[in-house]
Amino acid sequence: MSNRRKFIKSSVYGGLAIGTASISTMACTNQSTPGEKPIVISTWNHGMEANAEAWNVLGSGGKAIDAVEKGVMVTEADPDNATVGIGGFPDRDGNVTLDACIMDENDNCGSVAFLQNFKHPISVARKVMDETPHVMLVGEGARRFAVDQGFKEENLLTPKSEAAWKKWLLNQDYKPKINVENHDTIGMVALDAEGNLSGSCTTSGAAWKMHGRVGDSPIIGAGLFVDNEVGAAVATGLGEFVIKICGAHTIVELMRQGRSPMEACQEAVERIVRKYPNDYQDLQVGFLALNKDGAYGAHAVHTGFNYAVKSKTQDRLIDSQFYTG
Numbered sequence: 001m002s003n004r005r006k007f008i009k010s011s012v013y014g015g016l017a018i019g020t021a022s023i024s025t026m027a028c029t030n031q032s033t034p035g036e037k038p039i040v041i042s043t044w045n046h047g048m049e050a051n052a053e054a055w056n057v058l059g060s061g062g063k064a065i066d067a068v069e070k071g072v073m074v075t076e077a078d079p080d081n082a083t084v085g086i087g088g089f090p091d092r093d094g095n096v097t098l099d100a101c102i103m104d105e106n107d108n109c110g111s112v113a114f115l116q117n118f119k120h121p122i123s124v125a126r127k128v129m130d131e132t133p134h135v136m137l138v139g140e141g142a143r144r145f146a147v148d149q150g151f152k153e154e155n156l157l158t159p160k161s162e163a164a165w166k167k168w169l170l171n172q173d174y175k176p177k178i179n180v181e182n183h184d185t186i187g188m189v190a191l192d193a194e195g196n197l198s199g200s201c202t203t204s205g206a207a208w209k210m211h212g213r214v215g216d217s218p219i220i221g222a223g224l225f226v227d228n229e230v231g232a233a234v235a236t237g238l239g240e241f242v243i244k245i246c247g248a249h250t251i252v253e254l255m256r257q258g259r260s261p262m263e264a265c266q267e268a269v270e271r272i273v274r275k276y277p278n279d280y281q282d283l284q285v286g287f288l289a290l291n292k293d294g295a296y297g298a299h300a301v302h303t304g305f306n307y308a309v310k311s312k313t314q315d316r317l318i319d320s321q322f323y324t325g
């Protein structure tokens with residue numbers, strides 16, 4: 001195995017750095033559901049709280065784009081969440097570097113990558129979308145833009161995440177077991193009362209990554225894609241493999257061809273399994289999709305991925321389907 005391959009495999013393990021909380025989940029359901037709107041869905045346990053915030057917007061007739069920004073800000077602000085925003089585990093040099101993107105029903109989109117010292121990268125991404133002629137700003141340019149827009153710089157390395165990093169430095173060991181320790185981006189997609197779709201995605205990326213590494217989460221088409229004619233999809237898991245199959249865009253295109261959200265996610269997962277037979281056992285990727293009718297579904301490479309759903313009639317956490325061979 002080449003060094004590069006070895007590193008990618010290593011980073012899977014290194015990135016799988018936090019356990020899931022102990023909220024009880026619904027049994028795995030073979031979604032797709034009959035549609036409902038408004039509705040919001042998001043990745044992992046932390047999606048429950050994020051959805052509740054998004055629902056404050058959606059439930060009172062607000063726009064999906066505002067709901068998906070406000071929703072994921074809850075996760076970004078949680079210092080106990082080691083995979084998103086403040087408290088996120090740093091790279092191998094001790095820097096917390098954040099990636100985020102957002103997309104609305106008119107294909108407007110904004111993204112930031114390798115952003116440091118701002119608690120709400122999703123809001124900086126929204127400003128990129130709303131205030132610039134560009135889609136993506138990275139690094140120092142993104143920092144200067146954020147400052148110009150009035151965002152405050154602050155240290156995002158909490159005592160807890162610093163301690164975890166120092167512990168990791170002792171062995172620099174990349175071998176934690178998949179799904180014992182999950183790495184958990186928040187991706188959120190919503191359909192509002194007007195029938196418009198939007199999505200957001202925000203992460204601190206793989207723990208102990210190389211300095212400068214950017215995953216799928218800020219990349220429109222990989223970590224997130226929205227097409228208001230069809231549906232929206234988000235990804236979580238090892239970003240390198242999501243990028244390789246252009247995950248979220250692939251799923252939206254499959255829905256355009258008539259697949260249900262669950263079928264589209266499943267086909268994307270099977271593509272990863274088929275194309276990377278020597279890698280898939282050691283990596284997790286989960287996909288989540290919502291279509292224009294408000295039907296949703298998910299699929300993952302391995303068991304352990306779950307997602308949160310909120311609408312007028314639903315408020316629950318669901319275990320995703322996964323590849324069974």
Ligand code: ASP
Nearest residue numbers: 183185205215236237239
């Ligand atoms: N997709 C994210 C990344 O690769 C991490 C994750 O969701 O686990 O940066």
